[in-house]
Amino acid sequence: MMLREELLKAWWKLSQIPGIGRVTLGEIRQQLSHPNDLLKCDADQLVAMGLSPEAAQRWQSDASLLQGFDLVQNWQRFKGYGVLLAGVAPYPETLASLRDAPLILYYHGNIDCLNKPMVAMVGSRKPSDYGARWAQQTAQDLATAGVTVVSGLAIGIDGHVHQGAVAGGSTIAVMGSGPDVIYPQRHLGLAQMIMQDGLLLSEFPPGTEPQSRHFPSRNRIISGLSLATVVVEAAVKSGSLITAHQAAEQGREVFALPGMVSNPVSQGCHQLIRDGAYLVQSADDILLELGLKGEKPGHQSSLNFDSHASVEKIAVPTLKPQNLPPLVTHVDFTATSADLLAIRSGMPMDQLLPALMELELEGWITQAPGGYQRLK
Secondary structure (H helix, E strand, O other), X not given: OOOOHHHHHHHHHHHOOOOOOHHHHHHHHHHOOOHHHHHHOOXXXXXXXXXXXXXXXXXXXXXXXXXXXXXXXXXXXXXXXXXXXXXXXXXXXXXXOOXXXXXXXXXXXXXXXXHOOEEEEEEOOOOOHHHHHHHHHHHHHHHHOOOEEEXXXXXXXXXXXXXXXXXXXXXXXEOOOOOOOXXXXXXXXXXXXXXXXXXXXXXXXXXXXXXXXHHXXXXXXXXXXXXXXXXXXXXXXXXXXXXXXXXXXXXXXXXXXXXXXXXXXXXXXXXXXXXXXXXXOOHHHHHHHHOXXXXXXXXXXXXXXXXXXXXXXXXXXXXXXXXXXXXXXXXXXXXXXXXXXXXXXOOOHHHHHHHHHHHHHOOOEEEXXXXXXXXX
């Protein structure tokens, strides 16, 4: 449901005043009984809450502060697209309680996944096969148990986490770009699968390109949404460890997967365990420690996997090989959108996207800006 435009507009104007950042906005929210109360405030009341008289007066009278607000309005026009305002349901309270919570979150997908308990899983962009397989299976087990699994859509562990969670239930990809700018491009198909039951989520407006400075900011949202953060392979100096430390500072639980002592991407996890993180072996360890009820998967560690199994095929449903060539004929040698492929093939999207991923793994197609491109 679209937020009342005047409420969103009032908070947007306040956020656009130079010198007013996330922390200041959070402090003002905490002084109001509800974000709606901003609509009743005058300049004197804002000054009493800490704003300068100049800033308060500008909030009341400067129409130029609405520059860019049309992006917010346009983003909400279609089903599955929307914005969340801190302190107003369904914005997650776990995140809204942070002093630097993002004022506005843009989303694309199924908002119902926010009603489930959330657990973050992060890790190395260059994981071992062991770490990738464990992450994918554990994410699937958590999602099957009714948890929304949160990660960052990056290559490596993040991608495997989302793939596993999609197979079991819902997942949220928190992005370091606008919600309409998929990065990396190779995860375009995965992003489309995520949106079936989960969300693409970003504090950055539509059209924002990914920048290196966005990702540390994105990490605090990943941990802030979640009851706990699970680190699956990470070097001692890595973004994943930053996320884990942010989770601890936010009062959330931290879990870490142990690995070989000679593996550089396990050293960060070992350091976390020495510092007090929970040693995790399976999804059950996480579910039991967090007190999450419901159907729980049996204890299944990565030692039970076929060591020669393809990581991609553990969680991604596939079609029989003889059914794939007809689908290839619908893909052009220039970018072809998934929507157009659904029309041409007559396949529902929940079958089409896994089939396209299978074709990509077999080397028939590749992802390109705007869709998929045939290679042979």
